[in-house]
Amino acid sequence: MEPSLxxxxxxxxxxxxxxxxxVLLNSxxxxxxKYSKFKANGVDEFLSGSRSVKFGLxxxxxxxxxxxxxxxxxxxxxxxxxxxxxxxxxxxxGLLQVSVFSIISSxxxxxxxxxxxFPEMGYFRFGKPGHLAFLWCGFVCNAIVSACILLGGxxxxxxxxxxxxxxxxxxIPFFIACYISFGGLRSTLIADASNMVIILVFIVVxxxxxxxxxxxxxxAQRMWELLLTLPPVKGNxxxxxxxxxxxxxxxxxIISIITxxxxxxxxxxxxxxxxxxxxxxxSKAYFFGALCWxxxxxxxxxxxxxxxxxxxxxxxxxxxxxxEVGQGLPAVATVTYLLGRSGAAMMLVMIFFSVATSFxxxxxxxxxxxxxxxxxxxxxxxxxPKQVVIASKIAVFGWAIFSSVLASIFYGAARISMGWLFxxxxxxxxxxxxxxxxxxxxxxxxxxxxxxxxxxxxILAFIVWLVTCKTYTGAITVDNLSNQWVSFAxxxxxxxxxxxxxxxxxxxxxxxxxxxxxRNRTSxxxxxxxxxxxxxxxxxxxxxxxxxxxxxxxxxRSVNVGSSKDSDLQVDSDAQVNSPDTHxxxxxxxxxxxxxxxxxxxxxxxxxxxxxxxxxxxxxxxxGLGASPYVFSPGFLLGYVIIIIIWLFFSMFYVVxxxxxxxxxxxxxxxxxxxxxxxxxxxx
Numbered sequence: 316m317e318p319s320l321x322x323x324x325x326x327x328x329x330x331x332x333x334x335x336x337x338v339l340l341n342s343x344x345x346x347x348x349k350y351s352k353f354k355a356n357g358v359d360e361f362l363s364g365s366r367s368v369k370f371g372l373x374x375x376x377x378x379x380x381x382x383x384x385x386x387x388x389x390x391x392x393x394x395x396x397x398x399x400x401x402x403x404x405x406x407x408x409g410l411l412q413v414s415v416f417s418i419i420s421s422x423x424x425x426x427x428x429x430x431x432x433f434p435e436m437g438y439f440r441f442g443k444p445g446h447l448a449f450l451w452c453g454f455v456c457n458a459i460v461s462a463c464i465l466l467g468g469x470x471x472x473x474x475x476x477x478x479x480x481x482x483x484x485x486x487i488p489f490f491i492a493c494y495i496s497f498g499g500l501r502s503t504l505i506a507d508a509s510n511m512v513i514i515l516v517f518i519v520v521x522x523x524x525x526x527x528x529x530x531x532x533x534x535a536q537r538m539w540e541l542l543l544t545l546p547p548v549k550g551n552x553x554x555x556x557x558x559x560x561x562x563x564x565x566x567x568x569i570i571s572i573i574t575x576x577x578x579x580x581x582x583x584x585x586x587x588x589x590x591x592x593x594x595x596x597x598s599k600a601y602f603f604g605a606l607c608w609x610x611x612x613x614x615x616x617x618x619x620x621x622x623x624x625x626x627x628x629x630x631x632x633x634x635x636x637x638x639e640v641g642q643g644l645p646a647v648a649t650v651t652y653l654l655g656r657s658g659a660a661m662m663l664v665m666i667f668f669s670v671a672t673s674f675x676x677x678x679x680x681x682x683x684x685x686x687x688x689x690x691x692x693x694x695x696x697x698x699x700p701k702q703v704v705i706a707s708k709i710a711v712f713g714w715a716i717f718s719s720v721l722a723s724i725f726y727g728a729a730r731i732s733m734g735w736l737f738x739x740x741x742x743x744x745x746x747x748x749x750x751x752x753x754x755x756x757x758x759x760x761x762x763x764x765x766x767x768x769x770x771x772x773x774i775l776a777f778i779v780w781l782v783t784c785k786t787y788t789g790a791i792t793v794d795n796l797s798n799q800w801v802s803f804a805x806x807x808x809x810x811x812x813x814x815x816x817x818x819x820x821x822x823x824x825x826x827x828x829x830x831x832x833x834r835n836r837t838s839x840x841x842x843x844x845x846x847x848x849x850x851x852x853x854x855x856x857x858x859x860x861x862x863x864x865x866x867x868x869x870x871x872r873s874v875n876v877g878s879s880k881d882s883d884l885q886v887d888s889d890a891q892v893n894s895p896d897t898h899x900x901x902x903x904x905x906x907x908x909x910x911x912x913x914x915x916x917x918x919x920x921x922x923x924x925x926x927x928x929x930x931x932x933x934x935x936x937x938x939g940l941g942a943s944p945y946v947f948s949p950g951f952l953l954g955y956v957i958i959i960i961i962w963l964f965f966s967m968f969y970v971v972x973x974x975x976x977x978x979x980x981x982x983x984x985x986x987x988x989x990x991x992x993x994x995x996x997x998x999x
Contacts, residue, residue, distance in 0.1 A: 316474050316633045316634075316635060316639055316644055316647070316648060317633070318473075318474065318475055318476050318477035319475060319651050319655070319656055319659040320475055320476045320477075320656060320659050320660065320663065321476065321477070322476050322477050322478050323476075324475075324476050324660070324663065325472050325473075325475070325476030325477070325478035325483075325663070326476075326478060328472075328663055328664060328667050329472070329478075329483065329486050329487060329490070329667065330486075330490070332664075332667050332668070332671065333487075333490030333491065333493070333494070333671070334490075336490075336491075336494045336671060337490070337493055337494040339509075340494050341494065368588075368592050368593065369593060369596065369974075369977050369978065370593075370596040370599060370600050370973070370977060371969070371973040371974030371975075371976070371977040371978070372974045372977070372978070373588060373592045373596065373597075373600040373604075374600045374603055374604045374607065374969055374970065374973070374974075375511050375969075375970045375971075375974050376588055376676075377413065377585075377588055377600060377601060377604035377605075377608070378511060378604050378607050378608045378611075378966070378970055379510060379511050379514070379669075379672050379673065380584055380585065380588065380672075380673060380676045381409055381413060381604075381608050382511070382514065382608065382611055382669060382673065383460075383463070383464045383467070383669055383670070383673035383674075384463075384464055384467030384468040384471065384643070384666055384669050384670050384673070384733070385463055385464070385467050385643075385733055385737055386405075386409070386608075386611060386612050386615075386669075387514075387611070387612075387615055387643075387646070387665065387666065387669055388467055388471065388615075388642075388643025388644075388646055388647075388666075388733065389405060389467075389612075389643060389733065389734060389737060390402035390405045390406070390612035390613070390615045390616035390620060391615050391616050391619045391620030391623065391643065391645045391646035391649070392620065392640055392641065392643055392645055392646075392734055393405055393564070393567060393616060393620065394556075394616035394617070394620030394621050394624070395620045395621075395623050395624050395640065395645040396563070396640070397548065397550075397551070397556075397561055397563040397564050397567070398548065398551055398555070398556050398557070398558055398559070398561035398563070398564050399556060399557050399558070399559070399616070399617060399621055399947070399955075400558070400559040400560075400561050400564035400565075400568075400937065400940075400941065401561070401563070401564040401567055401616060401620075402612050402613050402615065402616020402617060402620060403559070403564075403613055403616075403937065404564050404565075404567050404568035404571050404937070405567070405571050405612045405613075405616065406608075406609045406610070406611075406612045406613045407568060407571060407572065407609075407932060407933045407937070408568070408570075408571025408572045408574060409571075409605070409608055409609065409612070410605045410606070410608070410609040410928070410932060410933070411572055411576075411605075411929055411933055412572075412576050412579040412580075413579060413585075413601055413604055413605035413608060414601065414602055414605035414606075414921075414924075414925045414928055414929075415576075415579070415925055416579055416580075416585060416589065416601045417597075417598040417599070417600075417601035417602040417605070417921045417924075417925060418598070418918060418921050418922050418925060419580075419589075419752055419755060419756065420589040420592070420597040420598055420601055421597065421598045421914050421915075421917040421918040421921065422755045422756040422914075422918060423586070423589050423590070423597075423755050424589075424594040424597055424909075424914055425830075425909060425911060425914040425915070425918075426755055426756070426830040426833055426834065427439070427755060427830075427833045427834065427836070428594070428834060428835065428909055429834075429835055429836055429837040430590070430833065430836070430837065431587075431590055431683060431687055431837065431838070432453070432583055432586065432587075432683055432684055432687050432688055433449055433453065433581075433583065433586050433751050433754070433755075434446050434447075434449040434450040434453055434684065434687075434688045435687060435688060435837075435838050436449075436754050436755060436833065437449035437450070437751075437754060437765065438688075438692065438838075439832065439833045439836060440754055440760075440762075440765070440826075440828060440833065441754075441761075441762040441765050441766065442762070444762060444766050445754075445762055445765045445766055446688065446692070448750075448765065448766045448769045448770050449747070449750070449751060449754075449765075449769065450684065450688050450689075451769075451770065452581045452744065452746075452747035452751065452769050452773075453581060453582075453583050453681075453684050454681070454684065455581075455743050455744060455773075456581040456582050456583075456740075456743070456744045456747075457582065457583060457584075457677055457680060457681045457684070457714075458717075458718070458721060459736055459739070459740050459743055459744070460582060460584075460677055460740070461674065461677045461681070461714070461718035461721070461722070462718060462721045462722040462725055462736060463733050463736040463737060463740070464670055464673050464674045464677065465483075465484050465487065465488065465670065465674065465718060465719070465722040466484075466642070466722050466725060466726060466731075466732065466733045466736065467642070467643055467666075467670070467733035468483070468487065468666050468667065468669070468670030468674075469483035469484050469487070469722070469726075470642035470643060470644070470732070470733065471642070471643060471644070471647055471662065471663070471666045472663065472666065472667070474639070474642070474644050474647050475647060475651070475659045475662060475663050476663065480726060481723055481726075481727070484719050484722045484723050484726070485719045485723075487667075487670060487671065487674070488674065488678075488715035488716070488718055488719045489712075489715055489719075491671055491674055491675050491678060491715065492678060492711045492712045492714075492715040494675075495675050495678050495679055495711050496708040496711045496712065510668040510669070510671070510672045511970045511971065512970075512971050513664065513665060513668055514611075514665055514668065514669060515611075515963065515966060515967050515970065515971065516967075517661050517662075517664075517665045518611065518614050518615065518618075518963065519960070519963055519964075519967075520661070521614075521615075521618050521619055521650060522614055522617075522618045522956070522959065522960060522963070524618075524653050524654060524658075525538075525618045525619070525621075525622045525649070525653065526538065526618070526956050529653045531626065531629065531653070532622060532625060532626070532653075534953075535949050535950075535952040535953035535956060536949040536953075538621065538622075538625055538952065539557065539947070539948070539949040539952055541625035541626075541628055542555070542556045542557055542621070542624065542625050543555075544628055545624065545625075545627070545628065548561070548563075549562075550562030550563055551563075552944055552945070552946060553946055555946045555947075556621065556624055557621070557946060557947040557952060558945060558946045558947065559937060559940035559941040559945075560940075560941050560942075560943070560944060560945070561941070563799065565937075565941060566799050566800070566803055567799065568937065569803065569806075569807070570738065570741065570799070570802055570803055570806050572933075573741045573745050573806040573807060573809070573810045574737065574738075574740045574741035574744075574745070574806060576741075576745055576748045576810060580744075580747065580748045580751050580752050581744040581747045581748070581751060582677075582680065582744075583680035583681065583683060583684055584676040584677055584679075584680035587676075587679065587680050587683060589601070594909075594910070594913075594914065595913070597917075598917045598918075598920075598921045599917075599921075602921055602924060602925070602928075603969055605928075606928075606965075606966075607965070607966035607969050607970055608966075609932070609962075610959060610962040610963050610965075610966055611966070613959060614959050614963060615646060617955070617956065617959060618649075619645065619646035619649040619650060620645055620646065620649075622649040622653070623645035623646070623648055623649040624645075626648075626649060626652055626653075631652075632648070632652055633648045633651070633652065635648060638730065638732060641732035641733070641734040641735060642732050642733060642734075643733055643734070646662070647659070647662055650662045674718075677714075677718075678711050678714055678715060679711070681710070681714045682707040682708070682710035682711045682714060683707060685706070685707070685710035685713070685714070686703050686704075686706040686707035686710055687703065687838055688838075690703070690706040690710075691703055691706070691838055691839070692838065700839055703839065729793055730793065731793060734797070735793070735796075735797045738797050738799075738802040738806075739796070739797070739802070739805075741802070741805065741806030741809055741810070742773075742776045742777060742780050742802070742805035742806055742808075742809050743773065743776075743809075744809070745772075745776070745806060745809035745810040745813060746768065746769055746770070746771070746772025746773040746775075746776055746809040746810070746812065746813030747768075747769040747772075747773070747813060748810060748813060748814070749768055749810075749813050749814035749817045749818065750764065750765045750766075750768040750769040750813060750817045751769070753765075753817060753818075753821075757821070758825075758826065758827055758828045758829070758830065759821050759822070759825035759826050759827060759828070760817060760821045760826060760828070761820060761821045761824050761825065761826040762826075763820045763821075763824065764816065764817035764818065764819075764820035764821040765817060767816045767817065767820060768812075768813045768814065768815075768816040768817025768818075768820075769813060769817070771812070771813075771816050772808075772809055772810075772812040772813030772814075772816055772817075773809060773813070775808055775809075775812045776805050776806075776808040776809035776812065777805070779804050779805055779808040780796070780801060780802075780804060780805030780808070781796075783800070783801050783804040783805070784796050784798070784801045787800055787801060788801065834909060835909075
């Protein structure tokens with residue numbers, strides 16, 4: 316595929332876009348530091364947004380953090396290769412996992428409210444073996460995701476502008492690291508929300524261009540007619556692209572679900588958003604975030620993926636090689652063909668913003684793992700919160716360099732594409748799903764189950780993946796390892812064996828863990844439980860000169876407060892084992908009241924809602940349409956597209972409008988401060 320824009324446009328977008336981010340986010344950080352109680356140089360604010368992020372901002376960030384270049388490109392590839400069901404299957408994978416995290420997040424807030432990383436929870440429950448096992452899962456996941464994001468974005472930029480993919484792989488991470496190192500997580504969340512505006516608007520434009528505006532397609536009827544002229548697809552009902560009865564798509568639905576589980580649970584970026592949220596809105600934000608995100612891959616596949624296949628009947632439509640298809644270029648080819656240079660520019664900007672913000676999430680997440688779980692845990696246990704922030708900022712640049720090198724190796728040495736990595740992701744990460752999730756939710760998970768499930772399941776998955784490749788395809792090659800049946804075998808093995816090992820070993824030797832040992836506990840402050848792995852209440856208080864009588868008095872006060880409010884607030888006051896003077900730069904409340912009744916209610920409510928959502932969208936609709944011998948009629952296709960458009964506007968309201976409405980008071984207050992606007996005092 317020949318570039319439609321000059322290299323100058325590519326470098327302009329990369330450099331100017333990065334500078335724009337740097338200026339805007341640092342301006343926000345300056346205003347935040349000056350006019351709000353949140354200070355970006357505090358460790359909890361920098362890495363966790365002070366655990367007070369509101370619903371709208373968190374929802375927008377969840378949507379965009381899952382909306383990386385793969386989400387914008389891969390659904391079009393799948394639809395181009397198989398059927399309209401493929402992009403729906405991709406959407407189901409993300410929908411299910413993000414919505415399931417709405418259940419897990421309530422348990423995180425209940426059982427480990429001050430934990431910042433999931434390896435940290437592994438250490439608190441299982442000691443160093445659990446910590447190192449979870450840390451390995453986290454780094455493997457973040458490494459593959461980082462490379463996948465960069466490969467997808469750099470491939471599109473090279474296709475549109477001709478900018479060397481190697482140059483993009485190093486320039487974008489460096490510039491992103493520059494602005495992330497200043498503002499931390501909250502500035503990343505605000506960048507997510509602002510970028511979603513552009514991405515959603517562009518997706519709406521693409522849909523209308525394909526199904527309404529352009530005369531080469533311009534309607535569902537014309538789309539149907541063009542697809543009817545194409546050669547039949549093997550494994551599809553009547554060989555049609557517009558049927559849910561597709562063998563390839565059905566297999567991919569399972570792969571997508573398993574890969575998504577591993578990606579969400581083992582990716583620190585997703586846990587970090589649960590950590591950053593106000594406990595009252597965490598579950599709600601993940602549930603609505605899943606709904607808002609689902610329509611994005613479905614829209615891209617239905618418009619640009621199906622459009623690319625329909626437009627291939629025209630002789631002047633770009634011819635794509637298999638490798639170019641794997642890089643996600645069907646979407647780029649469609650936009651460029653229909654909208655010309657302006658369409659290419661829109662796709663260039665959209666992909667850059669997607670890569671910048673999603674990779675920023677990976678940077679801040681991995682820097683947290685490095686600063687908390689390596690630097691603080693093993694290299695400098697007595698590090699102050701300020702030193703942890705410095706280590707995290709250095710780690711941001713370190714991970715940017717590592718990701719650039721890794722992605723360059725994948726691209727140059729092995730010719731591994733974005734799609735290949737996504738198929739592989741489940742093999743590498745899905746074994747950690749059950750051990751990591753159960754460490755927050757199940758008291759009987761033991762050390763052998765946690766370590767054996769996460770590491771043993773990964774090893775078994777790799778063995779099955781390689782053996783299946785050899786026996787099914789005849790040779791182990793890069794291309795064969797990405798075969799759908801080979802990927803299916805490895806993905807299923809990782810998830811099933813990770814769960815089977817962790818659950819069976821824990822049922823044989825149940826741990827009966829007391830989650831009081833992980834509540835109000837953080838690695839930032841020295842705790843007797845760090846040495847004893849579950850020290851008693853008396854030990855913790857005696858170490859810091861607080862008598863048992865002091866503890867009982869404080870406990871009585873907390874119980875009285877909870878009773879007066881007619882709630883079941885339980886306060887674990889043991890975690891603050893250092894006096895405030897010892898860590899005066901720690902911007903974290905170490906004695907937080909946990910509303911157990913509310914969080915238990917949220918857990919049950921969203922368990923039911925997620926179950927209903929999964930049954931309808933992941934089982935009833937695809938199974939109903941797939942089991943029936945049915946090819947979409949022009950009218951049915953039109954109705955399907957109309958539903959997608961309505962859903963997109965629903966997402967735009969929650970992702971774009973609601974964060975502004977929710978933050979209107981803060982925006983107005985800071986505006987008045989900056990402009991020195993005085994308001995008359997209210998009459999009493």
